[in-house]
Amino acid sequence: MNGIIDISWEGLAVSTVFVLLAGVTSLTLRLGLEKDLLWGALRTVAQLYLMGFVLRYVFGFDAWYLVCSVYVIMIALAAVIVKGRVKRPLVRFVAPVFFSMLLSYLVVTMLVTSVIVRVKPWYDPVYFIPLGGMVIGNSISAVALALERLFEELRLRRDEIELRLCLGASAAQASATVFRSAVRAGMIPSISSMMGVGIVWIPGMMTGQILAGASPLAAVKYQIVVMFMLVGATTVSTVMMVTLVRRKCFTDDERLIRR
Amino acid sequence: MIEVRSVTFSYGECPVLTDVSFAVHRGDFAVLRGESGSGKSTLLRLMCKLETPTTGCVFYEGIPYDEIPPRLLRRKAALLQQSPVMVEETVRDNLLLSFRFARSKMKSIEDRELRALLTRARLDHALLLKHAGELSMGQKQRIAFLRLLLMDPEVFLLDEPVSGLDEESTDALIGWLVELNTLGKTVFLVSHTASGLIPPGARLFRLENGHVMEEK
Known part of the structure; x- marks a missing residue:
C-alpha cells in the first residue's frame, strides 16, 4: 500500500x-x-x-477507557439526534434509547474488533471508532422509525389495546402486535440495505479503502462485516429499546397512558 | 359490590366527573342514563380500571382498586366497550380471545357450544369461521357481548350494548341479561336512550353535570 x-x-x-x-x-x-x-x-x-x-x-489514545468514553459520547449525541427526529412522542425516551444503543453497539463493536478483525489491542481507536461510528450513523434513522411506529400505533390502536386489557391481557400481551410492528420498522432498513449494497452504490467505506490502496476484495470483506454487524446491532438495540419504551407507555396498573 | 366514593375525574384540564358517589350491589340490575358526552363511558372506564380517579376511590367488595391486581379486577368487573373491536381474523378466535390471556387453564370450548351461543344471540351459527372484519356493526356488537360472556365475569359493565341492534335483538339481549342477573350476575348498563332497556326491578341512575344520582 x-x-x-x-x-x-x-x-x-x-x-x-x-x-x-x-x-x-x-x-x-x-x-x-x-x-x-x-x-x-x-x-x-x-x-x-x-x-x-x-x-x-x-487516534493517539492507547487506553481502552478513553476510546470507550469517546464512543459513549458519540452514542449520546446519536440519542439526542433521535430525539429530534421522532414526532409526537408519548413518553420521554432518550435514556432508554441511549442505554439500548450503548449496550448493543458496544458489545457488537467489541466482538467485531476482537474476534473478527482481530485488531490488537481490540480497542485500537483507528479501528474501533470508525467501525462503531458506522453502526451508529447507519442506525439512527432505523431507531427513530421504530419509535415513531411504536408511538403512532399505540395511539391509533388504543381501542384494540384496551379491548385486550378488558379481557384480562397484560400490558405486554395487549400491545404485542404494536411491539412487533415497531421492531419490524426498525429492522427493515438494515435488511433492505443488504439487498441494495454493491448493485447501485459502492459503499463509502469501500470507496475509502480502495482509494487508500486496499485491494477491492479486502475492502469487500470489511464491507460484509459492517453490513452484518449493522443488522445484528440494530436488531438487539431495537428490541431492547422498544421493550423499555413500551413499558413506559403503560402505568404500573397496566393502563395505556394518555398524552 | 362496586362502590364509587367521592370520585372526581378530569381529562387534563377538562373536568368530567365531580364528586361522584354511588354503589352497585351484588345482584343488581342497574341502568345509568345521561346525555352523550356526560361522562358515562368515563365512569365505566374508571369502574374497570382503564382510568384512575383524579381524587376519590373505587372499591370492589370493600377493597380499594389500588390493591387489586388490574388483570384480576378486569376479569371480574368486565367492560363491554361502546364500539365493538375485532382483533383476530375469525369470529371463533375473537370469541375465545380472553382464554388466550388466562394464566392457568386453556379452557377448551367446543365449536358446538360456540355455535349454540351464536344462535342464542340471534346470529347465524355459520358465522363462526367467517372473517370478523366482514360483519355488520350489530353482528360485531353481539360477538363482543358473547366474548365478554365467555370470560364469565361477576359484573357486566356495558357501554351502550344495544346501540347497533334492532328492536327484536335488543329485546333478546336484555332478556338474556335479565336471565344472567337472576343467576347472580351483576349488570351495570349505560345508555343515552334507555327506553325499552329497563326491566322491572332495575335500579336507575342518572348522570348529569358530572354528578350521579339515583332515580326513584
Missing part, C-alpha cells in the same frame, strides 16, 4: 468551483438557495476539519 494521494490546497480550492456553480445557478434562476449553499459549504469545511482534528487526537 502506498497510501492515499494527499489533495493539495490548490486542488481543494478548485473544488469550490462546484459550489460556486450551484450558487450562480441559484442566482440566475432565482432559486433563493445562495445563503443555504454558503452556510452549508462553510459548515462542511468546519465540521469535517473539526472531526479531523478530534480523530487525530483520539
Whole structure:
C-alpha cells in the first residue's frame, strides 16, 4: 500500500468551483438557495476539519477507557439526534434509547474488533471508532422509525389495546402486535440495505479503502462485516429499546397512558 | 359490590366527573342514563380500571382498586366497550380471545357450544369461521357481548350494548341479561336512550353535570 494521494490546497480550492456553480445557478434562476449553499459549504469545511482534528487526537489514545468514553459520547449525541427526529412522542425516551444503543453497539463493536478483525489491542481507536461510528450513523434513522411506529400505533390502536386489557391481557400481551410492528420498522432498513449494497452504490467505506490502496476484495470483506454487524446491532438495540419504551407507555396498573 | 366514593375525574384540564358517589350491589340490575358526552363511558372506564380517579376511590367488595391486581379486577368487573373491536381474523378466535390471556387453564370450548351461543344471540351459527372484519356493526356488537360472556365475569359493565341492534335483538339481549342477573350476575348498563332497556326491578341512575344520582 502506498497510501492515499494527499489533495493539495490548490486542488481543494478548485473544488469550490462546484459550489460556486450551484450558487450562480441559484442566482440566475432565482432559486433563493445562495445563503443555504454558503452556510452549508462553510459548515462542511468546519465540521469535517473539526472531526479531523478530534480523530487525530483520539487516534493517539492507547487506553481502552478513553476510546470507550469517546464512543459513549458519540452514542449520546446519536440519542439526542433521535430525539429530534421522532414526532409526537408519548413518553420521554432518550435514556432508554441511549442505554439500548450503548449496550448493543458496544458489545457488537467489541466482538467485531476482537474476534473478527482481530485488531490488537481490540480497542485500537483507528479501528474501533470508525467501525462503531458506522453502526451508529447507519442506525439512527432505523431507531427513530421504530419509535415513531411504536408511538403512532399505540395511539391509533388504543381501542384494540384496551379491548385486550378488558379481557384480562397484560400490558405486554395487549400491545404485542404494536411491539412487533415497531421492531419490524426498525429492522427493515438494515435488511433492505443488504439487498441494495454493491448493485447501485459502492459503499463509502469501500470507496475509502480502495482509494487508500486496499485491494477491492479486502475492502469487500470489511464491507460484509459492517453490513452484518449493522443488522445484528440494530436488531438487539431495537428490541431492547422498544421493550423499555413500551413499558413506559403503560402505568404500573397496566393502563395505556394518555398524552 | 362496586362502590364509587367521592370520585372526581378530569381529562387534563377538562373536568368530567365531580364528586361522584354511588354503589352497585351484588345482584343488581342497574341502568345509568345521561346525555352523550356526560361522562358515562368515563365512569365505566374508571369502574374497570382503564382510568384512575383524579381524587376519590373505587372499591370492589370493600377493597380499594389500588390493591387489586388490574388483570384480576378486569376479569371480574368486565367492560363491554361502546364500539365493538375485532382483533383476530375469525369470529371463533375473537370469541375465545380472553382464554388466550388466562394464566392457568386453556379452557377448551367446543365449536358446538360456540355455535349454540351464536344462535342464542340471534346470529347465524355459520358465522363462526367467517372473517370478523366482514360483519355488520350489530353482528360485531353481539360477538363482543358473547366474548365478554365467555370470560364469565361477576359484573357486566356495558357501554351502550344495544346501540347497533334492532328492536327484536335488543329485546333478546336484555332478556338474556335479565336471565344472567337472576343467576347472580351483576349488570351495570349505560345508555343515552334507555327506553325499552329497563326491566322491572332495575335500579336507575342518572348522570348529569358530572354528578350521579339515583332515580326513584
